Amino acid sequence: MGNSCERPERGMESGMISVDKWSSGSQAYFLTHLHADHTVGLSSAWKHGLLFCSRLTSRLFPCKFPDFDLSLLRVLRVGSWHSITLTTPSSGAPTQVYVKPIDAHHCPGSVMYLFRGKFGYMLYTGDFRWEAAGNEVQSGRTMLLDSLKKRTLNTLHLDNTYCNPRYSFPSREVASKQVVDIITSHPDHDVIIAIDSLGKEDLLLYISRTLNIKVWVWPERLQIMHILGFRSNFTTQTTVTRVRAVPRYSFTTETLEGLNKTRRTIGIMPSGLPWPAKAKEKSVNVFGSSSCSERTAQTSNDDSSNDTISLEEGSIKRYGKYIYVVPYSAHSCFSEIKDFVELLRPINIKGIVSSASCHIDPCYYFDHLCGTQQAFWRSHQKPDNEDQGGNTVEDDVREGDVHSPYSVVRRKKRAMEFFRVSRVQVMRRRSHGSKITDAADDDDE
DNA sequence: GCGATCAGCT
């Protein structure tokens, strides 16, 4: 199921449900959240079956798929069991599947799905952040344990994006404070912050409330903010604020250099993802901007020591002259993933993220926490050679293309896109609320 | 011409 690894599903037959996978052949489709990498294959013309999602996702849905047939949407209430009748493919017999969405704290509307049926229990996390200190996770922990009722979780489909001990970063609350510190230590600068079409609203709200300013966003993004219920903290007027959130794809060193020709501007990149290792970057002390530049100058002729990236401090990095990288991540870091697996102790784990160059196999790290069936698969899975400094062919190829005239043209075009605010088409809003059907709650199963 | 898919880039 889903875009997970190839191991056959033990419990559930194929052809029953799909999570974040949109090809035909399933009886029920579940959407965890609206980021593009989870909606590949989904379009306004899609009509392979019923689509289940959270209330908030259903409200945001028409922004991404304006002409989608909303009669196919079914809203599942977060924290409640819902009953769905499906057909067992092998026998043709009807069977009940129960599903409970649980807040994934990844982006607005994002949920994990806990399934229960003849196959036992299965949890599909989608993308998720499990900040143990937060109240939200405490209630999530309680909800998961109460839902499982001491039964075994057969299969955990896990967000393994940062499933490697090398990934260690602070909570989003801490990272948000770091961002505010950067802004206040640059009182005479404009600030641009890179964001995507959905996510990191908490960060922007924290900035807005702490500094008592509005944050500029582009028109489509303001529509999203309004749907999320944030009215007073955001604006599309450039004159009323020095802090602007811009699309990540328009956020480059060239953009910052261009902006600095007319106005002193810094960029902030909130991301759990380290920037490319060849970039010159340093840990900086936000609380004294003068010492930042000193340090940068000091080490600038010592490239060899800057090639490695360490995230263990969760520290702020400097990229180029104007860009700060702050460890604000919407995915769980390794210790959080570990806590999550220790809580659930499933029989099987499958990573939902696989990449060509580095398979981060959760089984490698968490086998000892799992059921006996893991042992069989472990013998087939080699741990990734994460500490061997792999001889990556890809890196060589990538470097060769960076300076092609073609890519320069494209970057300029993107940067221009960012300035042409008035051109941007304002997103269509539709009266869709009444057309979206709630799936019946089935709290007492 | 249009949609789906993929490669490339950041």
Add this chain to the structure above:
DNA sequence: CACAGCTGATCGC
């Protein structure tokens, strides 16, 4: 390391 998402090329219809 690999996020989320844009752009452009290609292919089939």
